[in-house]
Amino acid sequence: MNQVLHLYGYCCREGAVIKHIVDEVLTRLKKRQRNLPDHLVGIHDQLEDMKSLLQEGSPDVRFIVIHGMGGIGKTTLAEAVFNQISHQFSGHSFLPNVRESSQDDKIKELQWRLLSDILKFQPARIYDTNDGVNMIKERFRHKKVLIVLDNVDDRNQLMKLAGKHNWFGPGSRIIITTRDIQFLSINNGRPRDSDCIQHEEFYIYKMKEMPFHHALELFSEHAFRRDTPPTDYANIATKIVKTMGGLPLALKVIGSSLCYKNEAVSEDMKMPHREVHDILMMSYEMLEDEQKQIFLDIACHMAGEKIEDAVLMWKSCEFFPNLTIDVLINMSLIRVECHEELWMHDQLRDFGREIVCRESQFPGECSRLWCPKSAMEVIRRKRSFERPTFVQAS
Incomplete structure (x- = not known):
């Protein structure tokens, strides 16, 4: 009897361990997926076009560029492709809104995140972008990886994250979304009669307006x-x-x-x-005053931040953020990613920042600053005005 009870207890413990492992695996898989609407309209044909460019199973390393005007659905298509094929790769990473990372400090953050996503552990801190490049080349050259660089607008961003084919193992796919392909130095490479075109290093897919x-x-x-x-x-x-x-x-x-x-x-x-x-x-204009303030905060600062951190800040300002966040989500102005991060379309972000810029031609008189250089310049000028004037006693 004791042996039976012992065996029963062992099986229960083993079952609990297995359930814990399964839950952990499912959680990690879910976190790696991009958060998309349940019903994507008109995406099927685009996915088929992308499959022809991706050539799943081909051993070559391919750079696929999705380009088109802001708001046309480039990021949504990249997310859908990422969710559909990421399981076929030994490592995968989706880096959103690379355009915001033109400065070296932010590029280093993206390099570190890229390494973390692919290697599935946190690597050493990156002190220089060139060190980051060397780490990426060394760690990924034998790995089959899927990388999405969303919203790229500068060649340097690409060169610091996914510069050349030989950085990656056979079968790797690097997907780039951009509003304009001029920075890729492609001459006469714009698609004309066809949506898909191959030009030297890049396979290019031009987004069209929805039928x-x-x-x-x-x-x-x-x-x-x-x-x-x-x-x-x-x-x-x-x-x-x-x-x-x-x-x-x-x-x-x-x-x-x-x-x-x-x-x-x-x-x-x-x-x-x-x-x-x-x-x-x-x-x-349909938003109430508090909702407008929170919308502008997200556009200028909080996109990409954890929602709980943003909520704490707004509550300290005596706002009611949870209600406002629901309103903004319902109006398709923001969404919450699976990592509980606030997400805003780059065109909406630009729109919000333009509203702030129109408040004054002088950055120091605007309600928000998001560029570190502008913020430091405003602080420097303010300090120079506040310096005490010493008058020599007569």
């Missing part, structure tokens, strides 16, 4: 929480989608805003043609 039927479906998803507009709004919804073109960001933001303010739908949906900036301004 009308997909654009209408996406707008309806956010404005009416259904695939098609209600009969009473069909004509107006059709007109608004045609005037906005096939930009997913604009369709999501204006659709979500109209859904959020139901009483204003019928009037606002008759709006004339507007540029994307004006569409974003419409949504911004």
Whole structure:
């Protein structure tokens, strides 16, 4: 009897250990996935195009560039590809909004994060970007890796993170998203008749605006929480989608805003043609004062930060951040990543910062500063004005 009880206890303990291991593995796998909407409209054809460029199973190292205007869905496509194929690689990393990391200190942070993601442990601190480059080349040259560099706009950023094919092992794939491919020094490499093109080192995919039927479906998803507009709004919804073109960001933001303010739908949906900036301004103006302040904080400082840290800061300012965050999410102005980090589309971030810049032509008179050089210049000038003036006694 004692032996039976002992065996039963052992099995229970073993079962608990197995369950713990399974839960841990599932948690880690989930953390490595990008957080995407449940229903992605029109993504299937784009994924098929990307598969033809990725050539899964091919032993060569490939650099794939997704390019197109802001708000057209480059990051969403890169995230969808990352989620779909990352399990095929021995290491994978998604580095968002590389454009913000033009300074060496931030590039070092990205190098360290890249090494941490791929190696699955925290490497030694990086003191110099050249040291980071050497570490990446040394550690990755025999590894099959998947790396996404989102929103790149400078050749130096690419050279410090994924400079050459021989840095990586056979079968590796490096995906780059960018608004403009000029910094890649590609001559006559812009796709014309075809969306996909190979040019020397890079395989290039040009994003196009959504076709009308997909654009209408996406707008309806956010404005009416259904695939098609209600009969009473069909004509107006059709007109608004045609005037906005096939930009997913604009369709999501204006659709979500109209859904959020139901009483204003019928009037606002008759709006004339507007540029994307004006569409974003419409949504911004719908926010209450506190919501605007938190939106601008995220655009200038808090995107990429842990949500709990941001909430503590806003609560100290006597704001009610949890309610505001829900509003901003519902209006498609932000989202919360699986690591509980705040995320904002780069075009919305630029839009928010532009609002702050318009407060004054003098940075020191603006409500927020996000560029370290500008902040140090403002502090330096302030200190020079505050220096006491000594008058010699007569």
